[in-house]
Amino acid sequence: MTAQEFVAQLDGENQRRLGLLAPADTLKPEVEGDLNVLNLLKVALRNEIEATEIAARWLVTTDDVDVKLALARQVGDEAKHYRMIAERLRALGFAATSFDPLAKGYGPLFQYLDTLKTTVERVAAGQFTREAIAVVKNRQFIEFCDHAGDRETAAMYRDVIEPDERYHHELGRTLLLRLATTAEAQAAATRAARRTLELADELQKKALATAGIHHAPGC
Ligand SMILES: [Fe+2]
Numbered sequence: 324m325t326a327q328e329f330v331a332q333l334d335g336e337n338q339r340r341l342g343l344l345a346p347a348d349t350l351k352p353e354v355e356g357d358l359n360v361l362n363l364l365k366v367a368l369r370n371e372i373e374a375t376e377i378a379a380r381w382l383v384t385t386d387d388v389d390v391k392l393a394l395a396r397q398v399g400d401e402a403k404h405y406r407m408i409a410e411r412l413r414a415l416g417f418a419a420t421s422f423d424p425l426a427k428g429y430g431p432l433f434q435y436l437d438t439l440k441t442t443v444e445r446v447a448a449g450q451f452t453r454e455a456i457a458v459v460k461n462r463q464f465i466e467f468c469d470h471a472g473d474r475e476t477a478a479m480y481r482d483v484i485e486p487d488e489r490y491h492h493e494l495g496r497t498l499l500l501r502l503a504t505t506a507e508a509q510a511a512a513t514r515a516a517r518r519t520l521e522l523a524d525e526l527q528k529k530a531l532a533t534a535g536i537h538h539a540p541g542c
């Protein structure tokens with residue numbers, strides 16, 4: 324299979340599985356209990372710091388200049404998202420400066436991504452797949468914010484964060500087209516993408532079961 328055929332196939336498979344991750348009924352936002360924009364933005368801080376750090380770790384462990392630059396761009400974007408969200412939290416009355424989003428340690432998705440050693444697996448999992456998940460989750464979160472009447476948070480995601488996450492996904496596509504050229508590389512990329520989707524699904528189910536959290540934004 325050519326890299327083009329492979330990337331189209333992986334994209335199709337990801338979109339199918341993302342359809343299962345985001346069934347249509349969860350797109351009807353509903354606020355119950357402590358599920359509000361403020362608490363969901365705290366979840367977002369953790370996602371953003373983890374996305375910043377995994378891209379930074381990979382940046383220093385590749386010799387490929389194109390990959391370094393793609394990851395550098397992502398590090399800067401995710402750190403910018405963190406700062407914007409922290410500022411939005413402050414406007415909503417929460418002191419994000421005294422909040423450590425990693426107080427309970429790194430999450431299972433970060434820990435899995437940190438085990439990936441080859442660039443093709445990292446790009447398939449961390450950019451092409453994780454960022455495709457982010458785009459879907461952020462669309463749901465924007466809808467949630469709109470329904471909750473928080474137009475400012477909705478605009479921040481619609482105008483800045485979501486387009487950035489989409490760009491990271493496209494960077495993943497560009498790099499995969501260059502790197503997923505052998506059957507071996509394609510198999511490794513497929514495994515990494517599937518595991519990323521499984522972990523995202525597990526995390527979503529766990530957040531729903533333990534904290535009643537749904538509509539958390541992605542990264
Ligand atoms: Fe991102």
Ligand SMILES: [Fe+2]
Nearest residue numbers: 371401404542
């Ligand atoms: Fe982000």
